[in-house]
Amino acid sequence: MTDGDAGSEGRSEPDEALPEDLDAVRDALVSWYEADHRSFPWRETDDPYEILVSEVMSQQTQLDRVVAAWRDFLDRWPTAAALADADRADVVAFWSDHSLGYNNRAKYLHEAAGQVLTEYGGDFPETPGELSELMGVGPYTANAVASFAFDNGDAVVDTNVKRVLYRAFAEIRNADDPDYETVANALMLPGESRIWNNAIMELGGVACQKNPRCDEASCPWREWCHAYQTGDFTAPDVPTQPSFEGSRRQFRGRIVRLLGEHDEMDLDTLGHRIRVDYTPDGEHGREWLRGLLSDLADDGLVQVEEGDDQMTARLQ
Known part of the structure; x- marks a missing residue:
């Protein structure tokens, strides 16, 4: 991929985002659609x-x-x-x-x-x-x-089609500002918008769902698809799930479990029990722990009480 001109930085030329064997890619999709697709009555009329x-x-x-x-x-x-x-x-x-x-x-x-x-x-x-x-x-x-x-349209680009293009082509995935419309039109069979748009929308709706069904749906683009080859099926509408290990979700869960075992706990005792590197004045200290307890209090799970010398927490 090369840089575009000054007005399109971060975008690739459409031909550079497409596989070299474009005819084979097109034929594979249309053949897959024609062999078997969902039946909707509006697909039987013009x-x-x-x-x-x-x-x-x-x-x-x-x-x-x-x-x-x-x-x-x-x-x-x-x-x-x-x-x-x-x-x-x-x-x-x-x-x-x-x-x-x-x-x-x-x-x-x-x-x-x-x-x-x-x-x-x-x-x-x-x-x-x-x-x-x-x-x-x-x-x-x-x-x-x-x-x-x-049969007189451009390539349809809806959420499903964007997901397909993002997963299939590394150049789309890596672009700062993916030009889905331009790439979709370069990919489409010229003058065949009816069959093409039905086929690629079917691909997004049946095989390339948020939870992909590549093999079950016999996706016709597996041999070219970047996501299928790498196992990375993220997409614009399928964000990467944040890691649980070390997350606030993990420590919130630890707090709730500990407070379930004890009537109440003071701040520092609780802190030392939920993470080994807890230090009252450190990065993961009292301020950090107060933030977690505040979130849990907002959710109605924990009650926090401020005393003269210490803060205590208990389950609601």
Whole structure:
């Protein structure tokens, strides 16, 4: 990896973040997806209205819960025209009854259907830029609809895709400011946004989860994946768990266990019992121990009493 120009320090050129055998990487992912993938009804249609409904419903909602709601919604309002003609209160009530999250999404979806009729003559716009003009349709949703309805989008980059890219490519992991969008678009099969975005999102949802299932899900990128080769599966949404040994969590646990064995203990006796290098005026001394006890008191676990000569602690 080489340094970029002055405006992109810490970033790599997209080609440098990709494996040399790019065609093999692409073919492996698409073949894996086509051989077996989760079945969702919106993957069986290219109707932009139906896809838009699925995308809006899927925001922060588990996909398995969306399926029934999506079918019920389309049974009631099968087209953008039908939705535009509906009473907005009915649409919001449906959203609430099906526990689909923020009711504003229902209002925006109703408004977007009206825009399609009045501003586009009933025909959905086909590019991400035009779709983003619809009410409540942000860049991600606009690109998803363009991809899945019209095969006319860029690479989709959601949390799952970022996790895949971060784990798979060392250059992404090592960059100070990873340019996920640029790398994702360089990786995507040109002109194949529908199949590609479905495939890489499936990879993140099935194989490259927060707790990875590389072998169980037969991840097609194992031979290229940096995380699989090194065993380091951290990612932007999967922080490294701080070490327990020597942590505040460890000493808080020791305090609670000791106080459970004794009615009460004074500060220095407790300190010497929980760590061998305790010295009252040292780095791990009274001030450090008071901080731990204060945390435990805030949690309602410990009661601390200040006397004339000493501080004592007991369990609540």
